[in-house]
Amino acid sequence: TKSAAGMSLPSNKADSEGSVPTEPVSSDEDEYDGEDESEHCGLYMAISSTTTPEEPKWGYYAGKNIPANSPIGFGDIAIHTFNLMANQIYMENDQPVDDFDRNPRANLVDWLEQFLWVPHSSGGQFEVAGEGTRIITAVPGGGVLGGYNPKMTNADWNHSSAYHREALNEYPGVSHPGRGAYSSYYNLELASTETIPAGKEIFLNYGENWDGSSNGDGKTDPLTRSDYKKVDQTIEKMMAFFEKYRDDLDDNTKTEIYNFMVQDVMSAAAGKEKGKRIADILPENPDNLGDILERGGSFHLNSPASIRSPEWLKTSGMCMDNIRPGPSTIPYAGRGAFATRAIEKGSTVAPVPLVQIPDDKIFQMHQVKAIQVPAIEKDTDGPIAMLVRDGEETFARQLMYNYVYGHPESSLVFLPVGAVVNFINHSKERVNAKLVWSDHLNSKNTQWFAEDPQKLIDDEHSHLGLLMEIVATKDIAEGDEIFLDYGDDWQVAWDKHVAAFEKIKPETWPITALDLNQEHKTKLIRTKDEQPYPDNVSTKCFLMVKKPKEGEPEVDEQGRRIRVWSEADSGKPNIVSDYLFDCEVISSSETPEGRFYDIVWSNGESTTLVQKVPHKAVVFVDNPGTSDQHFLGFRHYIGIPDEIFPQGPWRNANSDKDEL
Ligand SMILES: C[S@@+](CC[C@H](N)C(=O)[O-])C[C@H]1O[C@@H](n2cnc3c(N)ncnc32)[C@H](O)[C@@H]1O
Known part of the structure; x- marks a missing residue:
């Protein structure tokens, strides 16, 4: 066993x-x-x-x-x-x-x-x-x-x-x-x-x-990471091509076409040096192309x-x-x-x-x-x-x-x-x-x-x-x-x-930030007009924003800029510390899609009202010098x-x- x-x-x-x-x-x-x-x-x-x-x-x-x-x-x-x-x-x-x-x-x-x-x-x-x-x-x-x-x-x-x-x-x-x-x-x-x-x-x-x-290993590699991605995509296309014409191509013709693709087409598309490097990665027999993808792609294999x-x-x-x-x-x-x-x-x-x-x-x-x-x-x-x-x-x-x-x-x-x-x-x-x-x-x-x-x-x-x-x-x-x-x-x-x-x-x-974050896994965060949170904690928001939709106001009646919370276009996570800012929750709403907040964020010069901030983007942190670690235990x-x-x-x- x-x-x-x-x-x-x-x-x-x-x-x-x-x-x-x-x-x-x-x-x-x-x-x-x-x-x-x-x-x-x-x-x-x-x-x-x-x-x-x-x-x-x-x-x-x-x-x-x-x-x-x-x-x-x-x-x-x-x-x-x-x-x-x-x-x-x-x-x-x-x-x-x-x-x-x-x-x-x-x-x-x-x-x-x-x-x-x-x-x-x-x-x-x-x-x-x-x-x-x-x-x-x-x-x-x-x-x-x-x-x-x-x-x-x-x-x-x-x-x-x-x-x-x-x-x-x-x-x-x-x-x-x-x-x-x-x-x-x-x-x-x-x-x-x-x-x-x-x-x-x-x-x-x-x-x-x-x-x-x-x-x-210190050796020069002419291929960049995105080149390797393109190689993998090309492999997929080549596999699809050979699959499509499986019944029409005898082994000789197939090998000839494959060699032409690997030697000539690759060099023409990627340049001589890169083309050679790519040719080295690819198998001799087109039937083995799939192995590269199965083993994690050309980059890993290389x-x-x-x-x-x-x-x-x-x-x-x-x-x-x-x-x-x-x-x-x-x-x-x-x-x-x-x-x-x-x-x-x-x-x-x-x-x-x-x-x-x-x-x-x-x-x-x-x-x-x-x-x-x-x-x-x-x-x-x-x-x-x-x-x-x-x-x-x-x-x-x-x-x-x-x-x-x-x-x-x-x-x-x-x-x-x-x-x-x-x-x-x-x-x-x-x-x-x-x-x-x-x-x-x-x-x-x-x-x-x-x-x-x-x-x-x-x-x-x-x-x-x-x-x-x-x-x-x-x-x-x-x-x-x-x-x-x-x-x-x-x-x-x-x-x-x-x-x-x-x-x-x-x-x-x-009560610490950890306690409040736990409590608010299931409860709405209180707004500034409700019962205040203790002095030893602050609310912070992960903020990535975009402009309001066409026709919607960009400034509110108090002169604050209006922005709407957004996910990153790249699909990358935006709950990252670089985007964490002081914020004040001014209103909250429970909707079928989840809990959302309007918050204000001030950079010292101007104030921004951010709408539709999702619950996950609002967190509590302990204020400096107040967490348990500062207790000399x-x-x-x-x-x-x-x-x-x-x-x-x-x-x-x-x-x-x-x-x-
Ligand atoms: C190496 S850490 C162990 C991991 C720790 N429990 C944590 O949550 O990070 C050692 C600390 O764990 C706690 N600890 C470990 N064993 C304990 C015990 N038998 N009784 C009380 N506290 C204990 C003490 O606070 C100690 O300083």
Whole structure:
């Protein structure tokens, strides 16, 4: 039987370290079909097709065909950090010390930031305000493992998924010890921007424009993405042609016509260089044209390493969708992780690649102040505000500290970036999984155990080389919540926190944006003349508009511009953060087509009345500085068991883990 959970140990050694296997796609595609769907792994982690010996990389692969505009895996968590860099920058002789050679912690943040995102895809951009303020956000799973290959981008964030998340295990208005101890931003989904065939590596839109100048392997490819689309369309036409004249053409004539099409017609239409490239892609025999389309189109076929055979994924990869997020069965613990299929005792629940962070002090939070520094960019005139640490006193730690793995004798902590693994909660009584170091051939675990922590981000180590696995310590049934034992230190700290919270806890807790978004999944949003919403939240609208119909007024009696809400002509989603604006709901209506609002939006100079804004385009956000994360609640890392924490230089006893 295929227990998807059992596939990573010890059979995952087929791939040699640092090499790029480029075996062609198996023509026996049947292996992807005909199995019990839930048994079949839908997402794998394996070495990326873009890996190089100098820069080894994990990749994220589809295990099943993913239709266009569909979710990839499960929505994951977004963990925001506030002014992470500013907290490392101190002043010396009236100058900010931002020289990385002299400031190893700033250097460390710089390293960490390459795995992090701007907060907009998850809606976290309103968490803190002020000139010079920066929020950066970890989105584990696809957010870290999804590759970068601008020519092959096939995935992007679904902003709507984060704004419209279901409130899971929330207790509106209740004052409880879990407040601020976990992130309330989750369900941030990646969506396919095109059909992704099984075996294909997932590449995220990093916001760059595809310029068509080079492909992942650095070779020049004269074909642009739209050329590949045209090739696929031409293939369809050729197939239709041969189908139509099937009975009239003997094999010789057919081959002659086909060669004429491929050689002469293509060159004439696309130019010599492109024509040659297209001819190379097309099969010798016109009867095999259909294979190209079946295997995901000419573009995918032409980049062999980014599409892997099912066999390769099973032997070299590790399944990443054995767990999904859901409301934890522990009250006040937020979200948890649940098995999507039965997982046998001893087999892998999830791979956990780790981002190594040599100094946990980067998570200390200080007061920050703005100073004026000369602008670096030429087109900015005058000085700009830069935030720096104001004094040495530490008043809190970043929330990310609750998600990292650590050990009391070490300054090192590790951010786990496997899909969904950050949702796994702690329980001593119900523990059914544990952390182990993986022996996957592409991990550097044992070599790196012998390194000085500070060296772990130098050039030689500046990639994700450390890999753990979460392994089942009991048979786990589909739907069971997964629990680790975070360790005695964590339990003691939590118990202390609960006791302390009891003494100071307010009677009630402010209603948050998450609560209101949940409430308004089924209720109309109140207008400005009805009972106001609390001060700690604002309404925002996703606005894309067009002019009113011919003959309809463009200005109302109060002099406001009139516009009508619209979907994008391109069909692309318009629930994206770029289109999110402050708005005030002035009227609402319930119609058979749904709920709609008239809103006003002001850009400081003029005011616009937007009509027919659909319910889905109006959301609540927490005002800066007010969300649960700003409540200085519980902070503790997840303990790596002492038995598996390496002896040697990692135990540098340099940590500040108990200082605060
Ligand atoms: C790594 S996160 C786990 C995912 C988290 N539940 C979430 O929703 O994002 C660790 C945090 O989960 C919560 N947590 C985990 N186990 C818990 C438990 N047994 N009791 C209470 N809270 C728990 C605590 O807030 C802790 O700081």
